[in-house]
Amino acid sequence: MINLTSVNKSYRQGNGDYQVLYDINLKVKSGEFVAVMGPSGSGKSTLIDIIGFLDQDFEGSYIFNETVVSDLNRRDHAKLRNRSVGFVFQNFKLINNQNVGENVGLPLLYAGVKRHDIHVRVNKVLDQVGLTDSYYKMPKNLSGGQQQRVAIARAIVAKPSFLVADEPTGALDSATSKEIIKLFKDLNQNGTTIILVTHDEKVASQARRLVKILDGRIQSDEEITNEDL
Amino acid sequence: MRIYELFVSALRSLWANKRRSILTMLGIIIGIAAVITILSLGDGVRVETLKSLQADSSGRQSSEINFNTESNYRLGSKISGFNDNDLNMVQNNRKVVKAEIESGYEGIINSSGIINGKNVMGNIYLTKKPNRKYLIAGRGISKNDLLANNPVALINKSLAKKGYVSPKNAINAGIELNGVSYTIVGVIEDEATLKEYQIYDIVVSKKFYMNNGADIPNNSMKLTFVNGTDVSKETKAIVQNLNKNGSQHSNGEYSFIDMGDMLKGASDAIKSITYFVVAIASISLFIAGIGVMNMMYISVSERTQEIGIRMAVGATQRQILWQFLIEAIILTLTGGMIGYLSGIGIAKIISAFLPFKAIITFSTFLLAFGTSTIIGLIFGILPAKTASNKNLIEILR
Ligand SMILES: Nc1ncnc2c1ncn2[C@@H]1O[C@H](COP(=O)(O)OP(=O)(O)O)[C@@H](O)[C@H]1O
Ligand SMILES: [Mg+2]
Numbered sequence: 192m193i194n195l196t197s198v199n200k201s202y203r204q205g206n207g208d209y210q211v212l213y214d215i216n217l218k219v220k221s222g223e224f225v226a227v228m229g230p231s232g233s234g235k236s237t238l239i240d241i242i243g244f245l246d247q248d249f250e251g252s253y254i255f256n257e258t259v260v261s262d263l264n265r266r267d268h269a270k271l272r273n274r275s276v277g278f279v280f281q282n283f284k285l286i287n288n289q290n291v292g293e294n295v296g297l298p299l300l301y302a303g304v305k306r307h308d309i310h311v312r313v314n315k316v317l318d319q320v321g322l323t324d325s326y327y328k329m330p331k332n333l334s335g336g337q338q339q340r341v342a343i344a345r346a347i348v349a350k351p352s353f354l355v356a357d358e359p360t361g362a363l364d365s366a367t368s369k370e371i372i373k374l375f376k377d378l379n380q381n382g383t384t385i386i387l388v389t390h391d392e393k394v395a396s397q398a399r400r401l402v403k404i405l406d407g408r409i410q411s412d413e414e415i416t417n418e419d420l
Numbered sequence: 421m422r423i424y425e426l427f428v429s430a431l432r433s434l435w436a437n438k439r440r441s442i443l444t445m446l447g448i449i450i451g452i453a454a455v456i457t458i459l460s461l462g463d464g465v466r467v468e469t470l471k472s473l474q475a476d477s478s479g480r481q482s483s484e485i486n487f488n489t490e491s492n493y494r495l496g497s498k499i500s501g502f503n504d505n506d507l508n509m510v511q512n513n514r515k516v517v518k519a520e521i522e523s524g525y526e527g528i529i530n531s532s533g534i535i536n537g538k539n540v541m542g543n544i545y546l547t548k549k550p551n552r553k554y555l556i557a558g559r560g561i562s563k564n565d566l567l568a569n570n571p572v573a574l575i576n577k578s579l580a581k582k583g584y585v586s587p588k589n590a591i592n593a594g595i596e597l598n599g600v601s602y603t604i605v606g607v608i609e610d611e612a613t614l615k616e617y618q619i620y621d622i623v624v625s626k627k628f629y630m631n632n633g634a635d636i637p638n639n640s641m642k643l644t645f646v647n648g649t650d651v652s653k654e655t656k657a658i659v660q661n662l663n664k665n666g667s668q669h670s671n672g673e674y675s676f677i678d679m680g681d682m683l684k685g686a687s688d689a690i691k692s693i694t695y696f697v698v699a700i701a702s703i704s705l706f707i708a709g710i711g712v713m714n715m716m717y718i719s720v721s722e723r724t725q726e727i728g729i730r731m732a733v734g735a736t737q738r739q740i741l742w743q744f745l746i747e748a749i750i751l752t753l754t755g756g757m758i759g760y761l762s763g764i765g766i767a768k769i770i771s772a773f774l775p776f777k778a779i780i781t782f783s784t785f786l787l788a789f790g791t792s793t794i795i796g797l798i799f800g801i802l803p804a805k806t807a808s809n810k811n812l813i814e815i816l817r
Binding site: 236240245246265266269270272273274278280284285286288289297298300301302303305306345 | 432433737813
């Protein structure tokens with residue numbers, strides 16, 4: 192499904208270039224649960240932004256299913272992002288003056304789904320993440336864990352091909368983190384492909400494949416054979 | 421995304437910043453209100469002018485030429501400014517449908533008379549029709565009197581009292597005007613007026629008065645023209661000709677009051693006031709537009725996170741652009757419509773104190789609608805572009 196070949200990425204800084212990713216080769220198949228680990232500043236977010244169609248400005252080849260992502264124009268790139276990926280951020284990224292339901296329905300709004308159908312689908316997804324009857328609540332009245340559930344609901348509402356999460360538990364306490372990871376695992380067991388960036392060994396150990404990054408290079412890429420499961 | 425949704429989210433975010441939205445609209449409201457007020461009043465004046473023009477000429481166009489001697493202005497002048505030669509000359513003009521020589525003075529002349537041996541002065545209304553207006557005693561001048569050339573007169577209460585103590589006594593008594601005796605058949609009120617401003621004291625038959633030695637100089641000529649004639653131009657040419665070749669051109673001056681000129685002057689004045697107000701309103705609208713732009717820039721930078729989130733879930737640049745553009749347009753359009761309604765209200769209130777009505781046309785509505793939409797578009801496009809060109813990665817970092 193996801194196929195990165197010799198991907199390099201550098202930021203322009205002043206008059207020189209500052210390279211962040213070096214020769215990344217990565218394939219992810221449908222249904223996988225991949226954890227990406229590495230020290231801060233190693234380029235995890237940069238990589239996952241490219242995979243999640245947020246960043247198109249890189250060298251090398253990214254083929255998603257049959258689509259050559261690097262060849263898309265900005266509009267088609269945005270459409271692909273709307274249809275094919277769900278993104279979960281560390282700090283939730285909810286629109287604070289809109290209620291939970293409107294936040295969750297946002298991807299469907301941009302996909303042109305009818306208001307009524309959005310409403311039905313949003314309530315269903317809220318049930319799925321354990322936030323039944325929360326449609327009209329405001330994000331600021333929810334706990335961090337609940338807000339992240341809203342963000343996850345938003346990420347899966349349009350039934351994307353895969354889900355990308357950049358340190359989704361980074362702003363949560365360990366008990367809440369556990370619940371969120373449980374949610375990811377459930378989603379994966381129901382067939383959702385997940386790529387998750389984390390600092391946390393415990394979180395990473397819940398995945399089935401671990402990619403380690405150091406200084407912009409893939410250091411290791413292996414199956415997790417975890418006995419504590 | 422559906423267009424309807426764009427409107428909903430634009431309205432919601434404007435509502436979330438009510439006070440700022442209203443303050444931003446204020447400039448638009450004032451500008452549009454000023455323009456609509458002045459345009460409605462201007463239209464009112466124009467229509468009123470047209471109406472009064474048509475009422476006078478009953479569809480046909482006419483003008484009046486007067487002759488004035490330098491010495492004697494009114495009575496006593498024995499010179500008639502127009503004779504038959506003059507009349508023929510004017511009638512040779514193809515544009516002239518009808519030319520009539522009149523005494524002028526609109527039927528009222530000032531004269532001295534004798535009543536019961538006492539000398540009196542008074543305004544005489546020379547009537548061509550039966551007249552019994554303002555009658556308080558006796559009878560009016562009848563059709564029969566006019567046909568039979570009866571020497572009859574109506575006099576007012578003061579004259580009656582002066583001559584014969586009471587109105588009753590004056591009936592069937594006599595009054596001498598211009599050396600001719602008239603029988604007083606009726607007494608009228610003291611405040612008798614013609615056309616609401618010309619006071620008269622005595623009424624007699626015009627035909628009889630003129631046939632009996634009274635000298636009313638024929639110093640006025642009434643012209644009626646073919647429809648569509650430039651009346652003031654033609655009349656001016658005729659007046660010039662009369663001043664060169666007219667029968668009395670060496671004894672006085674032929675002239676006319678150019679209504680066209682007067683109306684043109686009035687409408688020019690209104691036009692320049694309109695331009696002036698529109699110019700000031702344009703400045704106000706321009707400043708209001710800058711205000712809208714400023715507010716939209718603030719809004720865009722305050723909502724950078726929101727823009728990033730929308731893009732991250734798949735909003736295209738164009739959708740973000742339209743969201744902010746529609747917000748700006750809703751803002752200016754709402755201001756424009758409030759301004760339009762206020763303008764109508766102000767115009768109506770003002771015209772309550774003026775002799776004409778403000779006129780609200782559909783085109784002023786379109787003007788308010790169009791102008792405010794265009795302001796929203798022009799001053800909203802740059803902030804909206806800024807919003808849609810934001811770099812997603814940098815916002816989300
Ligand atoms: N927009 C940017 N401009 C310049 N440098 C950047 C930008 N984004 C990230 N970087 C740099 O790229 C490197 C990798 O960043 P990032 O991918 O966020 O690392 P991680 O998520 O692993 O902590 C860091 O050194 C960071 O400073
Ligand atoms: Mg990071």
